[in-house]
Amino acid sequence: MTTNHNGNVSTTKTIVVKLGTSVLTGGTIHLDRAHMVELVRQCAELKKQGHSVVIVSSGAMAAGREHLDYPELPKSMASRQLLAAVGQSQLIQAWESLFSIYGMKIGQMLLTRADLEDRERFLNARDTINALVENDIIPVVNENDAVATSEIKVGDNDNLSALVGILCGADKLLLLTDQPGLFTADPRNNPDAELIREVRTIDATLRKIAGGSGTTLGTGGMATKLQAADIARRAGIEVIIAAGSARNVIADSVGEQPPGTRFLPLEEALENRKRWILAGPMASGDIIIDDGAVRAVVERGSSLLAKGVTEVSGHFGRGEVARVRNQEGKLIAKGIVSYSSVDLAKITGKHSKDIGTILGYEYGAEVMHRDDLVVIQE
Numbered sequence: 001m002t003t004n005h006n007g008n009v010s011t012t013k014t015i016v017v018k019l020g021t022s023v024l025t026g027g028t029i030h031l032d033r034a035h036m037v038e039l040v041r042q043c044a045e046l047k048k049q050g051h052s053v054v055i056v057s058s059g060a061m062a063a064g065r066e067h068l069d070y071p072e073l074p075k076s077m078a079s080r081q082l083l084a085a086v087g088q089s090q091l092i093q094a095w096e097s098l099f100s101i102y103g104m105k106i107g108q109m110l111l112t113r114a115d116l117e118d119r120e121r122f123l124n125a126r127d128t129i130n131a132l133v134e135n136d137i138i139p140v141v142n143e144n145d146a147v148a149t150s151e152i153k154v155g156d157n158d159n160l161s162a163l164v165g166i167l168c169g170a171d172k173l174l175l176l177t178d179q180p181g182l183f184t185a186d187p188r189n190n191p192d193a194e195l196i197r198e199v200r201t202i203d204a205t206l207r208k209i210a211g212g213s214g215t216t217l218g219t220g221g222m223a224t225k226l227q228a229a230d231i232a233r234r235a236g237i238e239v240i241i242a243a244g245s246a247r248n249v250i251a252d253s254v255g256e257q258p259p260g261t262r263f264l265p266l267e268e269a270l271e272n273r274k275r276w277i278l279a280g281p282m283a284s285g286d287i288i289i290d291d292g293a294v295r296a297v298v299e300r301g302s303s304l305l306a307k308g309v310t311e312v313s314g315h316f317g318r319g320e321v322a323r324v325r326n327q328e329g330k331l332i333a334k335g336i337v338s339y340s341s342v343d344l345a346k347i348t349g350k351h352s353k354d355i356g357t358i359l360g361y362e363y364g365a366e367v368m369h370r371d372d373l374v375v376i377q378e
């Protein structure tokens with residue numbers, strides 16, 4: 001019996017399955033429906049065992065190109081959006097008909113970062129996805145590419161699927177791609193490259209390894225998969241990167257020996273509000289802090305005070321999200337600020353008791369309260 005991080009006690013799991021374009025097309029220029037039906041069969045098997053499945057499906061643009069017979073279009077945002085608009089409906093029709101073979105119903109959710117940035121909209125989206133899951137309907141999620149501009153996009157479905165995992169309180173995130181997992185080097189040009197079976201810490205070396213490999217189809221490469229894995233495991237979600245073409249890969253992901261590379265979730269998963277801070281809002285500025293403040297925030301779990309701040313960059317308002325960095329520029333934390341960047345620049349390095357005198361008002365001693373701050377450093 002396990003307790004998932006929504007507090008429910010159960011033996012069954014909620015699994016987010018992310019299917020990249022390369023998996024859905026098998027590297028060709030067509031949706032590979034024969035392979036899609038095999039993936040659906042495995043989802044149906046999990047469902048039969050009592051697990052809940054959420055699909056994050058790429059492939060809208062590929063489906064759009066296919067349906068319109070590879071049209072010659074100008075290389076513009078509008079053309080991409082056109083392809084996504086046409087392709088998304090093709091894609092969802094394909095999923096609908098394939099899941100219906102197993103008597104399963106699906107519900108489409110098209111999201112952008114803007115839907116997750118605001119806490120209220122985030123909770124709304126959470127209610128929808130949970131309602132679908134509770135009613136045995138498979139949510140099929142994609143980014144709303146037909147309308148989303150780059151400013152409001154998550155940008156790749158790896159990161160989107162981590163956010164979806166947080167939304168639905170998933171236990172597992174399965175990132176299916178055209179490679180068997182994460183390797184110690186790029187397997188395409190290094191015969192000594194070995195598959196990494198288990199990852200406990202995501203460090204600079206691993207990021208470097210992941211940065212060098214990628215696929216030509218779809219948006220994500222290993223680098224975005226690693227980002228997604230990092231976000232998800234902080235929220236208590238186990239992540240698996242594996243080949244979408246591997247036999248029984250989805251069904252085996254719930255077994256004792258899952259395929260591919262497995263990222264263990266952090267033991268102390270974040271509470272819900274902090275998960276949203278991690279997942280939802282984009283940070284619009286940076287707060288640089290001194291070594292004493294780094295120790296206070298990281299080791300003692302303290303709030304960030306103005307005294308420890310040495311520099312502010314970017315523009316943010318009170319209540320918005322900023323990144324916290326150390327003197328070397330390394331990311332330490334992310335959190336909601338109590339003071340705007342303009343106010344913070346005036347009180348940088350100052351004692352909390354002087355804030356009122358300097359600004360003529362104050363919102364408390366904390367620049368970032370410990371409850372509003374997520375430590376990112378390993």
Ligand code: GLU
Nearest residue numbers: 059060061156157218219
């Ligand atoms: N949303 C894109 C699509 O459906 C895919 C993005 C990605 O592959 O990361 O084509």
